[in-house]
Amino acid sequence: MNRFDYARPASVAEAVQAGAGEQVRFLAGGTNLIDLMKENVDRPTTVIDINRLPLNAIEELDGGGLRLGALVPNAETAWDARVEQRYPLLSSAILAGASPQLRNAATNGGNLNQRTRCYYFYDVATPCNKREPGSGCGAIGGVNRIHAILGASDQCIATHPSDMCVALAVLDATVQVTGPEGDRAIPIADYHRLPGDEPWRDNTLKPGELVTGIDLPAEDFTQTYTYLKLRDRLSYAFALVSIAVAMRVEDGTIAEARVALGGVAHKPWRSTEAEKLLKGQHPSPQAFGTFADALLAGAVGQGENDFKIPLARKGIVRALKQAAEATPQSQTDKRVA
Amino acid sequence: MPTAVNTATYAAVPIGTVPTTLTINGETRTRAIEPWTTLLDLLREGEDLIGTKKGCDHGQCGACTVLIDERRINSCLKLAVTLDGADITTIEGLGQPGDLHPLQSAFCNHDAFQCGYCTPGQICSAQGLINEGKAKTRDEVRELMSGNLCRCGAYSNIVDAVLDVIGEQA
Known part of the structure; x- marks a missing residue:
């Protein structure tokens, strides 16, 4: 792992201020970012520890929905009584992913922002347009058992690895973000993107933006x-x-x-x-x-x-x-x- | 402004380290920790608690599982500095020779290991599973112990041992 500066902001505003800069990363549960840093896939110069920010609650929304705080662990979300009763699809999808230990550490915001598990993305000895723009794609014509069959481009055939996000797509969730230009809400369908000719962009977050929560609208899909x-x-x-x-x-x-x-x-x-x-x-x-x-x-x-x-x-x-x-x-x- | 850690408030702290207070197996200690140090490396190399094992170092095997505030976590994927104030329990804190934890006794009684390398992580994970209270049946224990690999393949006896302890506590 490379050496980096470490900061632990006390408020969301401070985190956003500290988050400006190209090689700055927000650290939440760490289950993906620390791994990527160990593999030298990501080499941030500054790590902003956001774990103390007040984004760790599940709250009722007007109209009967729920807001899942970005820092609530995946396990706590899946086993929250309100989520289990009103959004059992989301509980089921979360519990289908990773392991109990990982779900205890991984957060809702981090689940959205996790990177692909494409072998070539992870192996710095190989070309990858997502990791190193312009270097090529090792997976096209290579080992691609886990790769995309839909929406791929001639530059990238990686897949998004989340289970939680598949349920969020069906539930018409909204991602709440904040950043240097203020707050905005992004429909889940517009949050992640197809690789196209910019495969290094996994999602539509702007530089320095931070996920603060995920809103679930009131729905009634509790049986079928x-x-x-x-x-x-x-x-x-x-x-x-x-x-x-x-x-x-x-x-x-x-x-x-x-x-x-x-x-x-x-x-x-x-x-x-x-x-x-x-x-x-x-x-x-x-x-x-x-x-x-x-x-x-x-x-x-x-x-x-x-x-x-x-x-x-x-x-x-x-x-x-x-x-x-x-x-x-x-x-x-x-x-x- | 964010805490500027490199200009830490502790004059005696070496440059680049972060003063971090952890309670490990009941003993509270403050250390100056380099931010890139994982909890796993801190336990093994800084605190000489080598019961916690490094298997894959990538969150894929579960050998490094410890309890942080009673929740099971892969210690290889946690930076120690992010845990300031946390309460950590390792295998050494669960039981000792002559004073075994019920899970340690059950693992012995059920022959739930061969080489033993995964065992501290299995036992910490099982304690986390018991704390969660979600697993009652064999299928549930199998699924909720799936984050701990055993290359010797002692899985069926591990499940027996965990079910034994869950049954005792029911």
Whole structure:
């Protein structure tokens, strides 16, 4: 790990002031940043320890939603009684990720901002346009079993590794940020971005901006939902493909269905256009399959990850069935219902 | 202004270090710590508490698990300076020869290890699991102990040992 200056601001305003500068990093739980620093992928000159900032509460919002403080640990969020009761999809997705120890340290803001686990991004001996702009992409034509099938560019095929964010995409969350130019709110769909020709930008945060919280609107997806995560091991592994579903079924037909995919793109993958195909349908393998084809339109394999396209299609159909039948995937008993 | 650590308020503190107070296994100590020091390295090299093990050093194996304010954490991914004021329990603080913690006894009784390298992390993790109170069944213990790898493959006996202690406390 490189040497750096360390500061521990006492207020958000001080943190923002201290956060100006190119090689300055905010440190929260540290589960990703410290690892990246050990690998020399990130070499900040200044580390701003934000752990003492008052962003560590879960609060009620007017209108029935919840604000998840940026510094609340993932485990505390998943096991918060209000989250468990009102947003069980979010609890399930968080508990599908990482390990208990990591979830105790990792924060909600840090989960949003974690970097890809692309092997080439992590290996400083190889080219990577995300780590070193212009150096090339080792994954294209290389070892790419875990890489993107949707929304990739000719410069980067990395995926966003979060489970939590896939649920947030379905729940239409809003990311609250503050920065040198003041506060702003970013819809989750606009927070992460596709790599395009600027693959070093994971998200739409501006320089020096700090995530302060995540707002969940009032929703009623407490029965007909699921988070289905498909991976090489049953626990403690990143998703090859994951599927978050939230659905409303009225009189035997689908009144609303929202679906987001993890592990397949540079951001949680969702299409509100494709979701219109499910509205008014009776839950059926045919309707689910038609939707899956629409959501996966344009999917391209890179060789080793070609299997993800049929895996995602089957996973979408299975997850929609789980949600429609109100039998969400257990994150403990790993049998897929 | 943020705390300018390099110009620390303690004149005697070496340049670049941060005065940090930690309570480790019940004993409170203040140290001048370089900010890039992980809790794991501090415990092993600064405090001579070598029960906590360095496996992968990347948060992937769980061998370095300790309890910070009663929560299980990978000590390899925590900078010690960020923990000022925290209460830390390592395997040495859970039990000692002649005065074993119930989990240590259960691991012995169930033959829940071979080489023993992962064991301190397994036991600290199991204590964290018990503190959380979320695991009752075998499936739940398996899932919530998944952050601790055992390359000898003693998993089934580890789960038996943890279930034994949960049962005693129920």
